[in-house]
Amino acid sequence: MSGLFDMPSYLEYSYFGLVGLHLREALIPVLAGLLVALPLAQLCVRVRWLYPPVLWVTTILYAIPSLAFFVVLIDYTGLSETTVMIPLAVYSLVVLVPAIVDGVRAVPQETLAAATAMGFGPVRRYLQVQLPIAAPAIIAGLRVACVSSISLVSVGMLIGNQGALGNMLDAGLKYDQPRLVWLSVGGTAVLATAVDAVLIGLRLLLTPWMPRGARTPAVKEATG
Amino acid sequence: MRDADGFGRHPAHNRENGSFRTRAPGPESSSGERSRLSPQLLAQSRPEAGDFCQTRRVFGALIRIDSVTKRYPDGTVAVDRLSLEIPDRAITVLVGPSGCGKTTTLRMINRMVEPSEGTILLDGKDIQQQPVNTLRRSMGYVIQNAGLFQHRTILDNIATVPRLLGWGKERSRARARELMDRVGLDGTLARRYPYQLSGGQQQRVGVARALAADPPVLLMDEPFSAVDPVVRKGLQDELLRIQEELAKTIVFVTHDIDEAVKLGTMVAVMRTGGRLAQFAPPAELLTDPADAFVEDFLGTDRGIRRLSFFTAAGLDLLTAPIVAVDATAEQIAARDTADVPYLLVTDLDGRPLGWAESGELTAGSIETDRLLPHGRPFAAGTDSLRAALDCAVLSPTGWAVAVDGEGRAAGVVSQQTIAEAIRGAHANSARTTQKVAP
Ligand SMILES: Nc1ncnc2c1ncn2[C@@H]1O[C@H](COP(=O)(O)OP(=O)(O)O)[C@@H](O)[C@H]1O
Ligand SMILES: [Mg+2]
Numbered sequence: 001m002s003g004l005f006d007m008p009s010y011l012e013y014s015y016f017g018l019v020g021l022h023l024r025e026a027l028i029p030v031l032a033g034l035l036v037a038l039p040l041a042q043l044c045v046r047v048r049w050l051y052p053p054v055l056w057v058t059t060i061l062y063a064i065p066s067l068a069f070f071v072v073l074i075d076y077t078g079l080s081e082t083t084v085m086i087p088l089a090v091y092s093l094v095v096l097v098p099a100i101v102d103g104v105r106a107v108p109q110e111t112l113a114a115a116t117a118m119g120f121g122p123v124r125r126y127l128q129v130q131l132p133i134a135a136p137a138i139i140a141g142l143r144v145a146c147v148s149s150i151s152l153v154s155v156g157m158l159i160g161n162q163g164a165l166g167n168m169l170d171a172g173l174k175y176d177q178p179r180l181v182w183l184s185v186g187g188t189a190v191l192a193t194a195v196d197a198v199l200i201g202l203r204l205l206l207t208p209w210m211p212r213g214a215r216t217p218a219v220k221e222a223t224g
Numbered sequence: 225m226r227d228a229d230g231f232g233r234h235p236a237h238n239r240e241n242g243s244f245r246t247r248a249p250g251p252e253s254s255s256g257e258r259s260r261l262s263p264q265l266l267a268q269s270r271p272e273a274g275d276f277c278q279t280r281r282v283f284g285a286l287i288r289i290d291s292v293t294k295r296y297p298d299g300t301v302a303v304d305r306l307s308l309e310i311p312d313r314a315i316t317v318l319v320g321p322s323g324c325g326k327t328t329t330l331r332m333i334n335r336m337v338e339p340s341e342g343t344i345l346l347d348g349k350d351i352q353q354q355p356v357n358t359l360r361r362s363m364g365y366v367i368q369n370a371g372l373f374q375h376r377t378i379l380d381n382i383a384t385v386p387r388l389l390g391w392g393k394e395r396s397r398a399r400a401r402e403l404m405d406r407v408g409l410d411g412t413l414a415r416r417y418p419y420q421l422s423g424g425q426q427q428r429v430g431v432a433r434a435l436a437a438d439p440p441v442l443l444m445d446e447p448f449s450a451v452d453p454v455v456r457k458g459l460q461d462e463l464l465r466i467q468e469e470l471a472k473t474i475v476f477v478t479h480d481i482d483e484a485v486k487l488g489t490m491v492a493v494m495r496t497g498g499r500l501a502q503f504a505p506p507a508e509l510l511t512d513p514a515d516a517f518v519e520d521f522l523g524t525d526r527g528i529r530r531l532s533f534f535t536a537a538g539l540d541l542l543t544a545p546i547v548a549v550d551a552t553a554e555q556i557a558a559r560d561t562a563d564v565p566y567l568l569v570t571d572l573d574g575r576p577l578g579w580a581e582s583g584e585l586t587a588g589s590i591e592t593d594r595l596l597p598h599g600r601p602f603a604a605g606t607d608s609l610r611a612a613l614d615c616a617v618l619s620p621t622g623w624a625v626a627v628d629g630e631g632r633a634a635g636v637v638s639q640q641t642i643a644e645a646i647r648g649a650h651a652n653s654a655r656t657t658q659k660v661a662p
Contacts, residue, residue: 108369108371110367110368110370110371111372111373113367113371114365114367114370114372114430116336117336117360117363117365117367117443118360118361118365118384118385118433119356119357119358119359119360119361119385120357129373132375133375135375208417209374209375209376209377209417209418209419210419
């Protein structure tokens with residue numbers, strides 16, 4: 001079996017080095033996207049009329065091909081990882097902003113009224129009530145953003161060796177090496193599945209308060 | 225006591241535990257000024273009203289709503305020049321049809337809604353002058369469907385306000401456990417999440433959460449409207465019991481006049497457009513509705529419901545027509561009087577078994593399964609005239625059976641006797657009214 005994961009030297013990384021690079025190039029943008037999306041979404045929740053235009057803008061940005069981004073960005077950030085990651089971060093907004101806005105808006109009115117009535121200020125209410133209750137929706141958004149980001153990293157090969165597993169695919173096709181093609185495609189799929197599984201686990205961990213099927217039946221009123 | 229003794233006793237308490245609730249005195253005045261008199265003034269104006277002796281407390285108006293108007297930005301006038309003096313340490317109910325401004329009024333008290341005009345004073349101080357979150361933390365708030373934090377355990381839900389007030393985690397949780405006990409929640413529920421509780425249990429958590437920091441004021445907005453009638457009755461009784469112990473100033477919103485009459489020390493009836501129709505103790509409301517709107521809102525059977533406020537303790541109970549199942553022929557003959565066409569047969573412990581027609585009983589061979597059913601008896605010492613009348617109406621013989629605390633027959637009473645007692649009680653209450661009338 002020796003040699004299955006051996007990489008040609010022009011790829012500059014070992015197989016697992018490429019996997020690590022791929023992960024980094026895919027997830028850092030989602031994280032950055034989340035950091036932008038959280039305040040942006042809160043703004044959209046508070047200032048209702050802002051939400052539709054913000055949604056349009058994120059959609060239009062999403063429609064811009066990454067190649068166009070690269071052409072513009074190369075002047076500023078060169079042929080670097082950053083040039084690949086900036087468009088990915090921008091793309092993630094199209095999923096994350098509506099996920100957070102809808103999640104936060106879905107918090108029941110009674111819950112919000114109760115929080116206000118108990119003396120929660122707006123910031124505390126957002127952090128301690130709205131965000132935790134919106135967590136499942138936000139994580140659902142993160143799952144889509146992560147998986148799509150993992151598949152999009154490969155386009156980084158267009159700007160010279162910044163596509164991680166995408167570079168391997170490129171090399172496999174160019175030099176007719178099916179082993180590299182399969183390793184690249186399979187690796188990307190496994191990576192996407194693994195990250196998705198981690199996020200599902202995170203959700204289960206963060207939301208013990210969600211009803212889970214009929215495993216824990218509600219206790220019926222006994223005391224009258 | 226021979227005679228029915230007026231208002232001032234709460235039917236729920238008479239039935240439930242025989243204790244009396246402190247209740248603001250009811251002025252049976254027919255004066256239109258009534259609603260503007262503070263309960264305190266009224267208490268002073270009639271010290272001779274003997275039947276109100278349970279009401280020794282002098283009330284101070286803790287919350288004073290002073291000609292408050294709320295106009296929403298869209299022009300809706302939700303509350304229109306409302307003035308109310310909400311008595312200290314009592315339950316004041318705001319009742320009225322949907323959309324009449326009850327929730328708006330309640331929310332102006334904790335400044336979730338700001339009045340367009342007028343002022344609200346809490347303990348004499350304008351609530352506008354106080355930091356809003358400090359004000360809110362001094363007022364418990366309970367709403368329909370409880371509004372629990374679904375992402376927190378029951379214990380942490382209840383500990384919310386203590387935590388906001390900066391209590392330590394352990395102290396807050398200890399306090400929360402204490403409250404679970406107080407509102408009748410099993411301690412094993414502490415680590416559960418709201419979705420694992422029934423509606424009634426969630427509502428109890430809502431009450432516990434509102435009480436956690438021991439606020440002097442409790443605001444409740446239709447808290448029991450979303451649960452079924454049996455659970456609702458349990459929650460209402462529990463609230464009265466808790467109130468007996470804690471004596472909070474409670475403002476309670478409902479659209480259900482029965483709930484208002486049951487819970488309220490004072491009841492404010494509001495009409496559409498956010499205006500006050502009448503502000504009075506429930507007994508007075510039933511006796512003397514201010515206008516056709518209030519009368520209509522009270523429903524058709526207010527005369528019957530008003531009887532809840534007269535005790536049956538003074539009823540003249542007959543013990544003569546009661547025989548034990550092992551009675552001798554002489555005993556039966558002696559008990560068979562011309563006044564009563566029936567005999568009540570009891571078991572050897574004195575518990576009622578049923579009615580037999582006069583002259584039909586044979587000593588030694590009383591067949592208990594052939595007796596006429598005696599229906600549900602009423603409690604001689606504690607039930608109201610309404611309960612007694614209900615028993616008599618439902619009894620196949622037209623006679624009601626009174627029992628003592630142990631369920632032993634204390635006597636029987638006819639519909640006629642109850643009717644006389646009702647007339648007596650009405651006359652009595654009219655007399656006290658005249659004493660206060662200017
Ligand atoms: N935020 C709001 N903006 C405009 N109108 C409102 C608002 N809240 C309530 N209203 C209106 O004010 C009136 C009183 O409402 P509310 O106080 O909720 O009544 P209730 O609690 O007695 O049903 C209703 O006509 C309602 O439609
Ligand atoms: Mg309402």
